[in-house]
Amino acid sequence: MTPSQKINIGLLGYGTVGSNVYGLLESQAGEIEKATGASISISRIMVRDPSLPRAGAPSELFTGNFDDILSDAGISIIVELIGGVEPAFDYVTAALEQGKAVITANKQLLSRQGFYLFRLAQDKKTQIRFEASVAGAIPVIKVLRESMVAAGLKSIYGIVNGTTNFILTEMSRTGVRYEDALARAQEWGYAEADPGEDISGKDAAAKMAILASIAFHTSVGLEDVTCAGIENVSRRDIAYARELGLTVKLLGVARLYDDRINVRVYPALIKQDHPLASVSGAYNAVFLKGAAIDEIMLSGPGAGGTETASAVVSDIISAVARRESPGFLEYPVAYRNLDFFPDEEVVSTFYLRLEVEDEPGVLAAIASAFGKHGVSIESVIQKGRGARAELVMVFHPVKESRFAAAIKEAGGLEVVKSTPRPIRVEGSHDDGQ
Ligand SMILES: NC(=O)c1ccc[n+]([C@@H]2O[C@H](COP(=O)([O-])OP(=O)(O)OC[C@H]3O[C@@H](n4cnc5c(N)ncnc54)[C@H](OP(=O)(O)O)[C@@H]3O)[C@@H](O)[C@H]2O)c1
Structure with a gap:
């Protein structure tokens, strides 16, 4: 029997994910060696603070100095699990410059510097892998890079933030207000003490930037993704949506319009029988549509120490398997530079709840305000609320610029007593795909 080749890894970060990567590599060492023919260990x-006691790994492995890892010629793979842009960017850059392979779970870094790092890896004929940066344990990057090359992908819909999905699921399931669902998410460990990045849609936007870059082979950065969060989703909207057979999700949507792309994150209503509607709690899902594949959905745990570590370890195994002759799969470089399709030109379907004076002629006035801008109402439900009434409307698909103008006009009518906060309805019309 040929002796196994020894692969040494330098691990940056020993927190929730890093410690689990260490644990998984230790506990699965036998299986991994059989599968790869290599003995992989973190050296x-x-x-x-390397002086702190740490469970799991022996204390002599710890250092506070990156150069100890970079200058170790025996280390061929660096796994970055520090998070944030700096100093992770400097460390990853230095590792790639030296031709070391890099594995990272860092969506903040990749959504800002991904394009640069991908090119650097290609120039240095080494690899950068980042499965765990999007949708935790779900192997979506691998599927996009390896299995979808000829799929003719046209759109990606992602539920890629577990915190917001948990909150919206709790609001739908129990009828609680947004603030109470958020408090519950924090109490049960599904939301950080400072949940700003999740709630505002920014975390999902970073992940959609990475997914869209890989799926459409173009450069999409965080700044190219328009995002709206879930702060204004009310339980009344959720209740009315249910009456309409719809459920609310924070969706990341990346679409190709001929040779332009549009990438956005927003709360959206989807039909209750759509596969994404059943993705609940902290789960993530990515729904792919393409000419050759029709529709494919991948779903599973979107975060968590062991789940994310499993994606990191699978990247380590792929990097080891391909180390002798890195080919095109190792270079996730965007090879085209697509323009962006403007948000205002996207054709969308909208849902809108308006509080209005309960008097004759109100609906006609509102319909006329929308009609002036070529926006027509598909269905309307009127609910009495004392001296006021609520109109719950769904519109025919319309160019977003027109809808924005109509909303402005309708919102200015004296009979309208609430700020119009429309929610897009997805999957209900042919979006040109
Ligand atoms: N947690 C999840 O479920 C999850 C899911 C998907 C992706 N991710 C991504 O995985 C990465 C790691 O997340 P995590 O939850 O494991 O983070 P974490 O628990 O906060 O751990 C971070 C680790 O990095 C170390 N570190 C931070 N800044 C450092 C610096 N400047 N120099 C040296 N070491 C530094 C910390 O050292 P000390 O221990 O000394 O403080 C700690 O060991 C992030 O990019 C995150 O976005 C996490």
């Missing part, structure tokens, strides 16, 4: 670990 150095960088943390902020």
Whole structure:
């Protein structure tokens, strides 16, 4: 029997994910060696304070100095699990410059510097892998890079933030207000003490930037993704949506319009029988549509120490398997530079709840305000609320610029007593795909 080749890894970060990567590599060492023919071990670990006692790994592996890892010629793979842009960017850049392979779970870094790092890896004929940066344990990057090359992908819909999905699921399931669902998410460990990035849609936007870049082979950065969060989703909207057979999700949507793309994150209503509607709690899902594949959905846990570590370890195994002759799959470089399709030109279907004076002629006035801009109402439900009434409307698909103008006009009518906050309805019309 040929002796196994020994692969040494330098691990940056020993927190929730890093410690689980260490644990998984230890506990699965036998299986991994049989599968890869290599004995893979972590030979150095960088943390902020190496003097602190750490469970799992022996204390002599820890260092607070990146150069201890970079200058170790025996280390061929660096796994970055520090998070944030700096100093992770400097460390990853230095590792790639030296031809070391890099595995990272860092969506903040990739959504800002991905294009640069991808090119650097290609120039240095080494690899950068980042499965765990989007949708935790779900192997979506691998599927996009390897299995979808000829799929003719046209759109991607993602539920890629577990915190917001948990909150919206709780609001739908129990009828609680947004604030109470958020408090519950924090109490049960599904939301950070500072949940700003999740709630505002920014975390999902970073992940959609990465997914869209890989799926459409173009450069999409965080700044190219328009995003709206879930702060204004009310339980009344959720209740009315249910009456209409719809459910609310924070969706990331990336679409190709001929040779232009549009990538956005927003709360959206989808039909209750759509596969994405059943993705609940902290789960994530990515729904792919393409000419040759029709529709494919991947779903599973979107975060968590062991789940994310499993994606990191699978990247380590792929990097080891391909280390002798990295080919095109190792270079996720965008090879075309697509323009962006403007948000205002996208054709969407909208849902809108308006509080209005309960008097004759109100509906006609509102319909006329929308009609002036070529926006027509598909269905309307009127609910009495004392001296006021609520109109719950769904519109025919319309160019977003027209709808914005109509909303402005309708919102200015004296009979309208609430700020119009429309929600897009997805999957209900042919979006040109
Ligand atoms: N947690 C999840 O479920 C999850 C899911 C998907 C992706 N991710 C991504 O995985 C990465 C790691 O997340 P995590 O939850 O494991 O983070 P974490 O628990 O906060 O751990 C971060 C680790 O990095 C070390 N570190 C931070 N800044 C450092 C610096 N400047 N120099 C050296 N070491 C530094 C910390 O050292 P000390 O221990 O000394 O503080 C700690 O060991 C992030 O990119 C995150 O977005 C996490």
